[in-house]
Amino acid sequence: MQSNMAASQATGDKACCHLLQRACEHPKHAHKHIRTSLKTIHTNRFYPLAAPVHAHTPTRMSGRRMWSLGAKRLSMDGMRVRYSNCRRTQASDDFEDIAVVTNADPGQVKYGSGTITANGPRVIPGIIRTQRSVSGGRLNAGSPLYLEKPPAPLKGKSLSRQSLIDVFSSRISIGSRKRFSRDSFSASYVNRTQVASELDISRKTREARRRKLRSHFKLEKWESSTSSSDRRPGCRWTFVFDPAGRLCYYWSLIVSLAFLYNLWVMVYRFGFQEITWDTILVWFALDYFADLIYVIDILFHFRTGYLEDGVLQTDFRKLRQHYMNSTTFYYLRVFYWCTLSLTTIGGSPIHDSTAKDARAGIHAAATNYSGTQDTPTEVLNARTKTDYLYHIAQLMFGLLLFATVLGHIANIVTNVSAARKEFQAKLDGVKTYMRMRRVPAHLQAKVIKWFDYLWLTQKCSDEEKAVSCLPDKLKAEMAIHVHLDTLKRVEIFQNTEAGFLCELVLHLRPVLFSPGDYICRKGEVGKEMYIVNRGRLQVVADNGKTMLATLKAGSYFGEISILNMGTAGNRRTASVRSVGYSDLFVLSKKDMWDVLKEYPAARVRLEAIAAKRLEKYRKAPLEKAALGRSSSTPGLVESSGRVPLEEMWLPPLRLPPPSGAPSPRTQAQRSQTLESERLTMESALSGLSSRHSPDEDPPAPPTLPLHPCPQLPHASQHLLHLHRPFDATPGHTHALGTTTITTTEEGERERWTALSSTPTTTTTTFTLPVPPSPASDQPVPNVTRSEGTLQASHSAGTLPRESSPQELLLGEIRRLRERLVSLEAENASMTLRSQRLSVPVSPVPTCPSVRPSVPSAHVSPVPTSQCPRRPHAPQCPTASQRPCAHAHAPMCPGVPVPQVPMCAQCPCALKCPCAHAHALELRLSHAKTQPQSRLRVSSTLWGLLDP
Ligand SMILES: Nc1ncnc2c1ncn2[C@@H]1O[C@@H]2COP(=O)(O)O[C@H]2[C@H]1O
Numbered sequence: 038m039q040s041n042m043a044a045s046q047a048t049g050d051k052a053c054c055h056l057l058q059r060a061c062e063h064p065k066h067a068h069k070h071i072r073t074s075l076k077t078i079h080t081n082r083f084y085p086l087a088a089p090v091h092a093h094t095p096t097r098m099s100g101r102r103m104w105s106l107g108a109k110r111l112s113m114d115g116m117r118v119r120y121s122n123c124r125r126t127q128a129s130d131d132f133e134d135i136a137v138v139t140n141a142d143p144g145q146v147k148y149g150s151g152t153i154t155a156n157g158p159r160v161i162p163g164i165i166r167t168q169r170s171v172s173g174g175r176l177n178a179g180s181p182l183y184l185e186k187p188p189a190p191l192k193g194k195s196l197s198r199q200s201l202i203d204v205f206s207s208r209i210s211i212g213s214r215k216r217f218s219r220d221s222f223s224a225s226y227v228n229r230t231q232v233a234s235e236l237d238i239s240r241k242t243r244e245a246r247r248r249k250l251r252s253h254f255k256l257e258k259w260e261s262s263t264s265s266s267d268r269r270p271g272c273r274w275t276f277v278f279d280p281a282g283r284l285c286y287y288w289s290l291i292v293s294l295a296f297l298y299n300l301w302v303m304v305y306r307f308g309f310q311e312i313t314w315d316t317i318l319v320w321f322a323l324d325y326f327a328d329l330i331y332v333i334d335i336l337f338h339f340r341t342g343y344l345e346d347g348v349l350q351t352d353f354r355k356l357r358q359h360y361m362n363s364t365t366f367y368y369l370r371v372f373y374w375c376t377l378s379l380t381t382i383g384g385s386p387i388h389d390s391t392a393k394d395a396r397a398g399i400h401a402a403a404t405n406y407s408g409t410q411d412t413p414t415e416v417l418n419a420r421t422k423t424d425y426l427y428h429i430a431q432l433m434f435g436l437l438l439f440a441t442v443l444g445h446i447a448n449i450v451t452n453v454s455a456a457r458k459e460f461q462a463k464l465d466g467v468k469t470y471m472r473m474r475r476v477p478a479h480l481q482a483k484v485i486k487w488f489d490y491l492w493l494t495q496k497c498s499d500e501e502k503a504v505s506c507l508p509d510k511l512k513a514e515m516a517i518h519v520h521l522d523t524l525k526r527v528e529i530f531q532n533t534e535a536g537f538l539c540e541l542v543l544h545l546r547p548v549l550f551s552p553g554d555y556i557c558r559k560g561e562v563g564k565e566m567y568i569v570n571r572g573r574l575q576v577v578a579d580n581g582k583t584m585l586a587t588l589k590a591g592s593y594f595g596e597i598s599i600l601n602m603g604t605a606g607n608r609r610t611a612s613v614r615s616v617g618y619s620d621l622f623v624l625s626k627k628d629m630w631d632v633l634k635e636y637p638a639a640r641v642r643l644e645a646i647a648a649k650r651l652e653k654y655r656k657a658p659l660e661k662a663a664l665g666r667s668s669s670t671p672g673l674v675e676s677s678g679r680v681p682l683e684e685m686w687l688p689p690l691r692l693p694p695p696s697g698a699p700s701p702r703t704q705a706q707r708s709q710t711l712e713s714e715r716l717t718m719e720s721a722l723s724g725l726s727s728r729h730s731p732d733e734d735p736p737a738p739p740t741l742p743l744h745p746c747p748q749l750p751h752a753s754q755h756l757l758h759l760h761r762p763f764d765a766t767p768g769h770t771h772a773l774g775t776t777t778i779t780t781t782e783e784g785e786r787e788r789w790t791a792l793s794s795t796p797t798t799t800t801t802t803f804t805l806p807v808p809p810s811p812a813s814d815q816p817v818p819n820v821t822r823s824e825g826t827l828q829a830s831h832s833a834g835t836l837p838r839e840s841s842p843q844e845l846l847l848g849e850i851r852r853l854r855e856r857l858v859s860l861e862a863e864n865a866s867m868t869l870r871s872q873r874l875s876v877p878v879s880p881v882p883t884c885p886s887v888r889p890s891v892p893s894a895h896v897s898p899v900p901t902s903q904c905p906r907r908p909h910a911p912q913c914p915t916a917s918q919r920p921c922a923h924a925h926a927p928m929c930p931g932v933p934v935p936q937v938p939m940c941a942q943c944p945c946a947l948k949c950p951c952a953h954a955h956a957l958e959l960r961l962s963h964a965k966t967q968p969q970s971r972l973r974v975s976s977t978l979w980g981l982l983d984p
Contacts, residue, residue, distance in 0.1 A: 277351040278341045281489050285341065292334050295327040335369070344490070346589065347572035348552070348617030457492075464488045487551050490618045494571075500547055509543060516542040520622070523570045526591030529643050537636040544628035550615040556595075558612045563598025565623045572619030576611045585611055585654065599626040602647045610651075641861070648854055 278285055306313045306320060313320055338360045342349045350356065360366055464485070471481045504512055517524075520542055524530045530538060547570070550556055556567060559579055569592045576585040576594065588594060594613055601607050633640040 280341050295330040298327050347619050513539045513543045527593050533639055537639045540632045545622040548621050548623050550619040552617050554615045556613045557609045559609050561609045562607055563609050564626050566595035566599050568593045568622040570620040573616040574619055575614050577614055596647050600647050602651055
């Protein structure tokens with residue numbers, strides 16, 4: 038509307054502009070205004086190309102019917118007018134589309150904007166197009182001349198019939214649309230030679246223009262509203278049959294009749310030739326008609342869709358290939374070649390005498406069957422007693438065999454039909470329910486189709502129930518056998534323990550989703566993760582249109598939220614939608630955690646993979662919602678939101694100025710630093726932790742415990758400590774024996790690379806966003822630096838200018854997590870060292886203080902008897918659960934550090950200033966002797982950080 042007004046102004050038509058403006062301002066009287074406006078336009082040599090129409094408001098103009106339903110060409114003073122069918126959606130949504138043809142100089146007219154379609158530029162020179170809708174969105178996706186809405190679903194028709202009809206109608210509408218377009222073109226420029234010269238473009242000209250535009254915009258593929266096949270001249274419409282449609286169903290009925298005709302009638306006619314000769318013409322006609330049906334059926338199959346990955350395939354080439362590779366077609370070919378060879382090589386299909394015998398046989402069988410002859414005595418032709426006995430035995434044996442085979446077949450059929458019956462009963466029940474509850478027709482059709490697909494693929498409505506009577510072991514074995522192929526393709530299950538797979542497979546539950554179903558939506562609380570067994574799914578962004586990824590068989594998703602790894606904790610990070618039918622395995626959060634508790638190594642692996650994946654696809658901005666802490670995974674936050682984000686903000690760290698080459702450190706110092714860093718991290722993370730179990734949704738308010746750790750005096754509530762154990766001098770590399778920490782400053786980013794020289798360790802890169810400090814030498818408030826540790830305390834007031842607190846927080850969380858991974862690596866290197874330094878440690882009898890935050894749930898108790906070095910310390914209250922960790926009481930973090938050297942006999946004492954490192958050493962050496970406990974070591978590392 039606005040651009041129409043602009044156009045009116047551009048052409049100097051103030052009156053018209055005024056009227057249109059009034060129409061804008063008073064939508065209720067818009068018709069009046071627009072009518073007057075059109076009259077004005079008309080007298081000023083403007084012509085309406087499209088104008089609003091309401092079905093209920095037929096309007097008249099100049100004594101002729103002007104408006105009516107549908108896209109129709111109308112005559113107005115000898116000129117054709119095209120308008121669009123715009124339905125009233127809201128009171129204010131009166132004018133959706135108005136276009137005016139002007140005879141003004143195209144160069145003077147300000148054209149609207151529009152995308153380019155196959156039909157050429159959206160905006161035709163000389164036509165000003167405006168769209169106005171309440172939503173503000175575009176009203177149509179095609180050319181301005183095509184304003185038809187997509188065909189509405191046909192009411193009262195079955196879905197399958199509709200599907201074919203839709204295909205037809207859409208194709209036909211493409212053709213008619215083209216016709217309309219040409220007509221509309223002609224409508225718009227009739228009697229207007231100047232405009233006509235612009236618009237009267239032949240197909241060739243349009244093609245040339247298209248090519249030009251394509252090369253101009255360097256478009257690889259022409260964006261088109263019609264498919265390539267539609268653009269081919271002479272090929273306006275095409276169709277594909279829905280295999281589950283009613284048409285297919287009726288067609289199979291016809292083919293079955295033709296088949297039955299051939300099966301019975303032809304054999305009978307062959308046996309009773311006298312029938313044939315009497316009415317030969319009728320039989321001929323019927324024979325050829327049946328043959329014709331077969332031929333049509335072959336053609337029909339070339340155009341019948343099939344489900345590929347649960348999606349209806351409609352590509353003709355694929356359809357053809359699919360049919361030609363099918364068993365049906367194979368038998369058809371075999372039949373064809375057999376017939377051909379019999380008729381050509383053999384001369385005649387059946388030899389005369391053979392034919393006569395066969396005819397006699399059929400005759401005899403038929404008469405026998407009809408009861409005209411009692412026994413086939415002449416067939417036996419017995420002369421002696423032995424002959425009689427032999428024939429009787431043969432007959433009996435034959436009968437028994439026949440009866441057995443028949444019985445088996447009957448059994449099979451009965452079984453199949455029993456399954457079908459059960460299935461059908463369920464379907465009937467659902468149908469009745471839907472009818473009773475007046476479920477909308479489209480939903481009913483969806484449910485029925487879902488059942489159809491279930492039957493087609495699984496032939497069973499409830500797999501779980503079918504095997505429920507089996508013992509767990511057998512069930513697991515069977516499940517592994519059935520699902521192994523799928524599980525093998527899943528990254529997280531590759532190279533995992535057999536036991537883990539066994540446990541997991543028992544908890545998998547198959548589910549089937551229909552086309553278009555959302556499996557999960559962004560922001561929901563994640564309660565399950567999914568493994569794709571069959572089908573295709575799309576990970577979509579918030580708007581439901583932007584596709585982030587496509588998932589196929591072997592992919593898995595939904596693990597981020599159940600592991601609480603996402604920025605929004607246990608909330609889904611994206612929506613996942615099924616493209617066609619998707620066959621998935623569901624693993625509930627509770628089951629997952631149950632299994633992971635017992636297989637901590639798998640948990641570490643799973644989380645590491647999840648962190649990697651998350652890193653890969655984390656692009657969406659962090660939710661502004663307040664974030665709480667992960668219930669179960671260290672370093673994670675969840676959106677139940679008890680701790681405001683701002684409170685967790687980290688102030689920027691100021692890097693110390695370069696101070697020459699770093700002094701070499703002793704191995705003991707390094708170990709001390711590493712350990713203190715680990716403890717710091719643990720404390721920082723547990724400081725944010727809540728105390729509920731992983732499957733509690735929403736989680737309980739996080740209590741933020743304070744640990745009496747002497748090394749962490751600043752660990753306080755709502756405070757995230759950032760410890761930097763090294764002299765992080767930018768651009769300097771610290772050679773620390775087995776570990777090298779390199780710090781460089783690249784603008785705002787700091788990159789720490791920890792490279793372990795031990796062959797068993799991994800290389801990890803840490804990226805920590807560091808906002809620019811105004812002056813590199815000025816100290817940043819709230820950042821205190823202590824010996825070997827930098828602590829950045831909470832400061833809500835000084836937000837960095839360029840990096841948001843969310844980003845900082847995320848960066849920190851990421852860094853902490855990756856630090857954990859590096860600690861694991863360090864752990865491995867220590868294992869090696871401990872192998873060399875396996876000296877007995879003198880036991881310390883008392884444990885004065887036990888850390889309250891140490892979780893016991895995630896650590897499998899190590900029986901005291903298994904600990905080769907240290908008997909259980911009875912004084913320790915939780916010693917029964919963690920005998921190894923707490924047995925060495927002086928090493929407990931509750932004990933002041935100076936006590937550490939008391940453990941004089943322990944060669945690791947110097948290196949391990951606190952209990953955890955020491956305990957770790959012990960457990961590592963224990964792990965050396967007990968391979969199973971290696972896992973526990975890993976779990977302990979995680980468990981220590983886990984509430
Ligand atoms: N960009 C992406 N590419 C692939 N998968 C994704 C992407 N974003 C999210 N996902 C998956 O979609 C899932 C949505 O739920 P979750 O957040 O639990 O876990 C998510 C991931 O498994």
